[in-house]
Amino acid sequence: MGRQVCEAVEGAEGLELVARIDVGQDPKLAVEAGAQVAVDFTSPDAVLGNLGFCVRNGIHVVVGTSGFGPDKIAETQALLAESPDSGVGVLVAPNFSLGAVLMMKFAAQAAPYFESVEIVELHHPDKLDAPSGTARRTAELIAEAREAAGVAASPDATEQDEDHHRGGKVGDVTVHSVRLRGLVAHQEVLLGGVGETLTLRHDSLDRASFMPGVLVGVREIAAHPGLTVGLEHYLSL
Ligand SMILES: NC(=O)C1=CN([C@@H]2O[C@H](COP(=O)(O)OP(=O)(O)OC[C@H]3O[C@@H](n4cnc5c(N)ncnc54)[C@H](OP(=O)(O)O)[C@@H]3O)[C@@H](O)[C@H]2O)C=CC1
Numbered sequence: 106m107g108r109q110v111c112e113a114v115e116g117a118e119g120l121e122l123v124a125r126i127d128v129g130q131d132p133k134l135a136v137e138a139g140a141q142v143a144v145d146f147t148s149p150d151a152v153l154g155n156l157g158f159c160v161r162n163g164i165h166v167v168v169g170t171s172g173f174g175p176d177k178i179a180e181t182q183a184l185l186a187e188s189p190d191s192g193v194g195v196l197v198a199p200n201f202s203l204g205a206v207l208m209m210k211f212a213a214q215a216a217p218y219f220e221s222v223e224i225v226e227l228h229h230p231d232k233l234d235a236p237s238g239t240a241r242r243t244a245e246l247i248a249e250a251r252e253a254a255g256v257a258a259s260p261d262a263t264e265q266d267e268d269h270h271r272g273g274k275v276g277d278v279t280v281h282s283v284r285l286r287g288l289v290a291h292q293e294v295l296l297g298g299v300g301e302t303l304t305l306r307h308d309s310l311d312r313a314s315f316m317p318g319v320l321v322g323v324r325e326i327a328a329h330p331g332l333t334v335g336l337e338h339y340l341s342l
């Protein structure tokens with residue numbers, strides 16, 4: 106992702122790539138190069154350190170790194186609260202592809218109208234985190250929509266499941282994570298009511314799918330100080 110983002114920025118009108126920082130290199134390079142915006146696609150362990158460095162140095166940060174759960178959101182809010190008038194923006198986008206952003210939105214719209222909902226996310230086997238950031242965010246949006254509509258948790262009569270064959274939970278929503286060579290990034294949201302099912306599926310077939318969204322983030326972030334979670338807020342969806 107890092108390499109591909111650098112290529113996308115280099116090819117984008119009005120943007121200039123001033124630094125590339127790999128593991129083991131000093132993030133000070135970004136300050137020395139006069140970076141206005143940093144894009145972080147690293148690892149769940151590294152992202153907060155990079156974020157802290159950039160925010161304290163007045164650099165806006167577009168974060169694509171996944172594994173960004175509630176603890177990291179809270180730490181980012183605390184970090185930004187250290188200098189509330191700095192105007193620095195942080196965008197945390199669980200998924201930069203337009204199709205995935207729409208899939209998440211459609212899932213939240215549909216979720217209150219079905220008794221059952223489960224998520225299946227499918228990724229390449231080199232992925233470090235499970236569930237995917239996209240699945241986690243989708244589950245949160247679904248849970249919020251169902252709670253606001255007063256819909257109960259999905260029915261499930263399972264009594265015996267010592268080895269977690271029923272998948273994991275994000276709140277009340279069951280998420281299944283598949284890791285398979287040949288895949289890129291895919292997700293199905295399965296919704297079920299009496300006598301019918303609705304399946305919403307999104308497939309990123311190439312990492313190029315994330316680049317337009319990353320560029321929107323880079324171009325727009327200065328107009329969005331503070332923390333924003335989800336690219337949909339930059340797209341007025
Ligand atoms: N939001 C979105 O739309 C998308 C998010 N992602 C997420 O982005 C992240 C990166 O994905 P991907 O590129 O596939 O993963 P890779 O493992 O291929 O790349 C991550 C890179 O970051 C490097 N790295 C680790 N720590 C640091 C650090 N402190 N400073 C600079 N570089 C560092 C790693 O180096 P080394 O290998 O030496 O450890 C590695 O080269 C993942 O969390 C993934 O889930 C991916 C696609 C889309």
Ligand SMILES: O=C(O)C1=N[C@H](C(=O)O)C[C@H](O)C1
Pocket residue numbers: 171172199200201228232233236237238239240289290291
């Ligand atoms: O690791 C990946 O590849 C991806 N990570 C993000 C996630 O965890 O949702 C976005 C996309 O699914 C690709």
